[in-house]
Amino acid sequence: MTSLSLKSAGLGELGERTLRKVRRRVMPLIVLLYFVAYLDRNNVGFAKLTMSEDIGLNAAAYGLGAGIFFLGYALLEVPSNAGMYRFGARKWLARILITWGIFATAMCLVNGETTYYIIRFLLGAAEAGFFPAILFYLTLWFPAAQRVTVLGIFILAQPISNALGAPVSGLLLQMDGIMGLHGWQWLYIIEGIPAIILGLLTPILMTDRPRDAKWLNPDEREWLATTMDKELAVKSSSGSHNFLSGLKDKRTLTYSALYFGLVCGIYGLGLWMPTIVAALGKFSTAQVGFIVLIPYSVAAVFVFFWSKRADKTGKRAWHSAVSMVLAGMGLLAAGYLLPVNPVLALIALTAAAMGIYGAIAPFLSMPSAALTGAAAASGLALINSLGNLGGFVAPYAVGLLNDSTGNNQSGLLFLSFCLCVTAVATYLYARKRPEGDAALDPSVAATAAVTPDSTHPAKIS
Template identity: 80%
Template sequence: MSTVPDANSALGELGERTLRKVRRRVMPLIVVLYFIAYLDRNNVGFAKLTMSADIGLSATAYGLGAGIFFLGYALLEIPSNGGMYRYGARKWIARILISWGILASAMSLVTGETTFYIVRFLLGAAEAGFFPAILFYLTLWFPAAQRVAVIGIFILAQPVSNALGAPVSALLLNMDGIMGLHGWQWLYIIEGIPAIVLGILAPRMLTDRPRDATWLKAEEREWLTTTMDLELAAKQASGKHKFLDGLKDRRTLAYSALYFGLVCGIYGLGLWLPSIVAALGDFNTTQVGFIVAIPYSFAAVFVFYWSRRSDRTGNRVWHASTSMVLAAIGLLGAGFLLPVNPVLSMIFLTLAAMGIYSAIAPFLAMPSAALTGAAAAAGLAMVNSLGNLGGFVAPYAVGILKDATGSDQSGLIFLSACLAITSVATYLYARKRPEGASSNRSASLPKAHVLAEESSSTSKIKSK
């Protein structure tokens, strides 16, 4: 029976079936891993509700400590991704998981500003390389035309982690006094353990590359290997595919700068939202947790829809820029409404969360489509490394503004300006670039999938 694809399908029956199996096998674990990662880096926002008084942290000190995570993260990001490319995803991701799980739990040991800064820095260093390693891992398993939707599923773990993690973290704060520990100490200990457990299990659950996927049928494995090899060969024609090429590529620097602005919004909001909500009324920590979950719940639904729409149209830059405009409007509106109407300010914070998180997948799909091979490993690490310095600047700046003005309004206006500028700059830079406004998925891989399926057909004939 011929395996030549249907003319109306971009991938053919074999390709669709293969990628469906890959999604079902790869994505659940990837999402869970990132869920845990995001929980461990952002739970400090909830711990702050009681920890600040216990160890004596001002808003500025908290902002610095919350953001200093990203200095350790940035310093070791590129070396870490080099190790992943050399030793393979399974072993390296496991190493990252175990080390960050230990240090996430060690946050329970902080006693003041200095130890808070030190452990947050070490936690960032331990987690360095995880995010770009996963992005690079996805480039090995999914053709570029299908990658925005896949990255969108991966990114979905961010708002889902916040939506589910917020009430859980708030409830853990109620363990205050058990075995002589504060509630925030229990929060860090309990939420750090899953990373250690998953780190032990990851080598058995992940497969490095398609050619090693024994869980695929022979013809499926051959189709995927051939398709990805052909896509890699097409991109390598530019000559920029070595590890150092990714660091020197001008596109890497440009996307790093743009990602910095987006990350300012991501962590400026994420690390301060529990405190902002707590200031809206006389809420206990449990109530704050459930209220904080609202914006992220709406964001999770919108991320799923928006990433699929971006994948379908191929216009990544328009989707990324539009999302950042929505986020900027949401933050600006919330900033002016905080002292006026708590309900309306929460509506605008929800719009901000929807815009921020829906921008990530189409944005990151652009550098991952522009670079390939070892250059992609280095380039994505650099984009994430330099971009995540926004995670240091934004929480610190918001803390300084809060101490200086006594309110959250100026911080939200600052974050809104960051996202508005980044939106315009992203659109102007990428609107005419192939990775910014690619052709739709129906025309993206005809040659690759035809050759792959013809190869599969030939192999079947020979085997007979």
């Protein structure tokens, strides 16, 4: 079995100390930003519990509006990432945060289907570029061999946001009538404002590139800049890495299609979870929030464990595929258990959440390892753009199925099918590719072999 731990990758004491300091400085802000992003795009799932009746939305209309977010997101994803590459992460992420915070708060103005669709579209357009910008930003700070664990820490924001946001959203819905506003309006206002505040703070707290990191010692700064430059040189020697090449790369299109299937599971479950849980019994909105917390809390623990294991073994394709199969089986079981036993159905949904969120970090580490430089910025943007169309298709499809059948079972079976097919396709495509198995990646061995001040020899066994 391949073993690629920090030490076995030949980092040495200087490298380990530097990356430890980088993780402590970079990751808390990154996780916080993604936490807020995920809260603002998914809180519509909780708002639906009371908003649908107030403004007259059926399940299909809710699903369409929830998914329209991703149309705006997809249309502006690549142009937005071009702006990030041109102006730098600090300025561009600040722009994204402030504009999406404004539209997330403006969701309180929704008064019918039309305004619901328009503001959800504008929210997606405003947030476009955020996720691939963060992925690209991480490629500037962490060598490929350590990136799955880092991505795992980043992805932790998704289940944690759902876990913590669920009870908070459930409680906010009970603010009905305060100052003449509905509870769902207070939910959008209170959960939208933090993005604006963080947008004002990001230019102060974030550093664009390793050579600008005054918070690193000179030897640490030089080690990191040199290491990342050498890794880029090794990868760049095998092909073009300008901005347009990332859009034309066949790997980009393949990973876009695969990510589409994974995203169907992510948002199909995330945007409908409160509704599914509410169907398990007669619960208040606050009780629904605390029940939804359970599967996401367990998933957060699993994500951390699974990402570290993927990093240690280097088997990214295998870990992605197995996790998606777990998710698919969990959704399949939940579909059949919903009418039979609520407790067992919740356990199945927990397994589904574990699988869905556990798959994200090892999956995304593959295209981020395959693409470099400006090609990574454009390629990751296109993958996220096309892949996130699954966030439009899945909620809408589930809504249509729920309306036509009168239950949640058919929608869960649809999501299960998407994930299982994607799992098989991902494994067959990536298992013998360098980005799918780190043992086949020449840049990992090359970087380890030439790392400055390395006290540990490279070890790939």
